[in-house]
Amino acid sequence: MFRETVVHAGGTTEGTASEAHLLMTLRRAVRRGYGIEATREGGALVTWTRAEYSGQTAERAVLFAPQKPVAALTEALAQDLHLINDMGPAKYEENAQGRRVIRVGFLEFSPMATAHLRARQMVATDQHGTVRLTMTARLSLLAAKHLTTTTEPGIGAVASKASCTCGLFTATAGDRDAARHLARLHRQDMAAEFVTNLAPAVTAAITA
Template identity: 55%
Template sequence: MFRETVTHAGGSTEGTASEAHALMLLRRAARRGYAIEATRDGGALITWIRRELRGGTAHRSISLTPQMPVGKLTEALTGDLHAIRDLRPARYVLNDVGRRIILAGLAEISPLATAALRARQLVTAAERGTVRLTLTARLGLLAAEHRTTTTEPEGWSRPADLGMHGVTAGLNRPGRRAGMLNRTASAATCSCGQLRAFGGDRAEARRLARDHRHDMAAAFVEALPADFTTAVTA
């Protein structure tokens, strides 16, 4: 379940959204080209610009906040989530001493870890005893897999410090900046390794990083299986 907050012309409205409803909102947003961003707590933010009948534009948004946040994703927990997501079919089985575990491919998730996944509502029972990640877990993983950063511009420096010997610049600049260059470029990178771009300044680099996160979220929504449906958390 999610807490849904919709901003509109009259202010904002809050309510609750099931996993199925949240997924419908995300798929509709992807079809319409709205910006989607996954949040680290396992939620999502949908934003778009609405054209008004009387002219002008207005910003609108839908925020989906999980009632049970994902919490800290340790390396071990992330490995278990990846196994359930990628090694199919994942299912509940009983181990040699009768304790319930998750078997994903050939990988066995311990009884303790299985219990923790269930308690944190990161997994849910699907058809025929199979197990899948909840939408919250998938969104939390998506946010963790695409952590973007931007670099601080170098700012003012002398050409000689940059290896540009014999170059002069701005000899009449005030504030003790005579003969100095202002380097405003900022790099934008993502932990996934698919983004390494440069902006003319840090604001542009942040825009590049934000666009990358939006692109990855849209691709994530489009790649969700067609039969990804709600099931009662087990």
């Protein structure tokens, strides 16, 4: 579950949202060309500009914050999540000692690691015991992959530089604000690509 905060003309409205509602909102945002950004806590921010009757424009936003935010996506945790997602199918089963564990092929997660992933709502299981990553886990991984930075111009330089940890984006701009804007556009492009490329099996499991 997520806490949903909507910024509108009358102020803000808060409520709760399911994974299915979050996914529906993100897909609609992609179709409408709205900005989407994943948060390191495993949530998402949707922003857009709306024309007012006065001829002015107003910023609108929807923020989804997971009820169990990702406090720290360590390298080990990220590797575990990638294993579950990339080497599936993953199953939630009992081991030889009668403890509940996640199995992926010949790999067996420890009962402690399994319990941690479930308690932090990083994974979900269906009635058949099939394990999948939650949207919280997926968005946290996305945000960690695309951490963007901007630098101040050096002595004698006339431009600021923006770059991303994915290694696929670098850009220069006249000042740091412009560089930050370019970096944010990159993050939004990557988030839109993420939503568009979610596998049908994943979207079906989330919306079931």
